[in-house]
Amino acid sequence: MATQHLLETAKDQPAVLIERTLRSGQIVHYEGNLVILGDVNPGAEVTATGDVVVMGVLRGTVHAGASGDESATVIAFRLQPTQLRIAGYIARSPDGETSRPNQPEIASVRDGIVTIEDFPIGGERSGKN
Amino acid sequence: MSEVIVVTSGKGGVGKTTVTANIGCGLAMMGHTVTLIDADTGLRNLDVVLGLENRIVYDLTDVIAGNCRLRQALIKDKRYEGLHLLPTAQTKDKSAVRPEDLISLCEELKDLFDYVIIDCPAGIEQGFKSAIGAAEKAIVVTTPEVAAIRDADRVIGLLEANDLNDPKVIVNRMRMKMVDRGDMMGIEDILDILGIELLGVIPDDEEIIIGTNRGEPIVGNDDSLSGKAFRNIVMRILGEPVPLLNLEPNQGLFLKLKKIIGFK
Numbered sequence: 001m002a003t004q005h006l007l008e009t010a011k012d013q014p015a016v017l018i019e020r021t022l023r024s025g026q027i028v029h030y031e032g033n034l035v036i037l038g039d040v041n042p043g044a045e046v047t048a049t050g051d052v053v054v055m056g057v058l059r060g061t062v063h064a065g066a067s068g069d070e071s072a073t074v075i076a077f078r079l080q081p082t083q084l085r086i087a088g089y090i091a092r093s094p095d096g097e098t099s100r101p102n103q104p105e106i107a108s109v110r111d112g113i114v115t116i117e118d119f120p121i122g123g124e125r126s127g128k129n
Numbered sequence: 130m131s132e133v134i135v136v137t138s139g140k141g142g143v144g145k146t147t148v149t150a151n152i153g154c155g156l157a158m159m160g161h162t163v164t165l166i167d168a169d170t171g172l173r174n175l176d177v178v179l180g181l182e183n184r185i186v187y188d189l190t191d192v193i194a195g196n197c198r199l200r201q202a203l204i205k206d207k208r209y210e211g212l213h214l215l216p217t218a219q220t221k222d223k224s225a226v227r228p229e230d231l232i233s234l235c236e237e238l239k240d241l242f243d244y245v246i247i248d249c250p251a252g253i254e255q256g257f258k259s260a261i262g263a264a265e266k267a268i269v270v271t272t273p274e275v276a277a278i279r280d281a282d283r284v285i286g287l288l289e290a291n292d293l294n295d296p297k298v299i300v301n302r303m304r305m306k307m308v309d310r311g312d313m314m315g316i317e318d319i320l321d322i323l324g325i326e327l328l329g330v331i332p333d334d335e336e337i338i339i340g341t342n343r344g345e346p347i348v349g350n351d352d353s354l355s356g357k358a359f360r361n362i363v364m365r366i367l368g369e370p371v372p373l374l375n376l377e378p379n380q381g382l383f384l385k386l387k388k389i390i391g392f393k
Contacts, residue, residue, distance in 0.1 A: 021324055022286075023282045023283060023285055023286030023289075024279055024280075024282040024283035024286065025283045025286055025287070026286050039322075039324065041282050041322060042279060042282070042322075043279055043282065043283060057321075059322070
């Protein structure tokens with residue numbers, strides 16, 4: 001069945017929803033995927049062993065794939081992190097003025113480099129990867 | 130219906146004490162009875178800003194230790210009927226006031242006054258915890274600087290963790306000219322990060338410093354823009370929706386006209 005096929009290719013990790021904005025000094029760690037319905041402000045820290053999805057502005061520090069999963073990704077409506085880590089790779093926002101795309105973005109590791117791309121919505125994305 | 134409000138910020142030097150003094154005076158001007166509590170034991174300032182330093186005999190720590198009755202420690206303001214100050218000790222430290230002490234004290238004060246306003250010390254340690262423990266509402270003071278906003282954000286998180294939900298923010302020392310030049314964060318940017326309701330904006334004004342040094346809160350000064358800003362904040366605390374002040378004072382008719390027509 002089609003549903004079964006979808007489930008087989010899904011990442012089999014637990015996920016948790018956090019329905020609030022994380023402020024400076026607040027830490028969230030989760031063994032699995034993390035979805036935040038709010039912003040992550042500067043000074044807040046989010047770590048997950050799986051993917052991190054922020055349905056808001058990500059301005060704090062984020063670590064996806066914290067136990068070494070290099071296929072982990074970070075997605076945010078606005079991706080402006082202080083520091084972004086995936087598994088053992090660390091990236092930080094460039095010094096000085098940077099462009100701030102007004103759309104969702106996704107960060108992943110490609111050829112040993114943390115890469116950030118637009119996160120297109122709808123049909124444009126299906127079939128990728 | 131009495132209210133206990135704490136004025137806090139995290140970062141020092143952003144204007145907690147000035148805001149406390151002006152809101153207190155403003156509420157008293159409107160005919161309400163108010164007590165201001167200085168919770169910054171060891172580094173007290175509120176008495177100086179109000180010009181009441183020389184009248185202190187007993188203080189908060191004396192009341193807690195049972196050396197005097199509450200009534201004896203309350204100082205009547207010299208300008209505004211209905212305004213009182215409960216000063217703290219300069220010679221002791223924050224460990225002299227526990228959260229439960231302030232809670233029971235505020236319960237007592239609520240029966241006597243319409244508003245109890247607590248001037249919180251900087252930082253997030255014991256003094257802060259004592260000050261917010263007794264409060265039912267919170268006002269967070271910040272300035273348009275990254276460091277102050279970071280600390281304000283931290284404090285809002287701690288307030289929410291202590292069941293002080295929906296704190297309101299006052300942005301102090303706003304310089305519209307710098308905002309227009311793009312050298313200072315605007316109100317929108319600040320509210321974007323903090324995500325809480327704005328209670329008011331105070332312009333950066335020399336008159337405030339002069340008033341603070343003289344022990345005369347600016348809220349009583351009818352001519353100054355910052356005094357007007359504080360009076361508006363007081364109205365909002367009383368529940369009246371007052372529109373935000375135009376903080377660009379020296380705008381001539383010609384400039385206004387130009388803006389309306391569309392020239393920049």
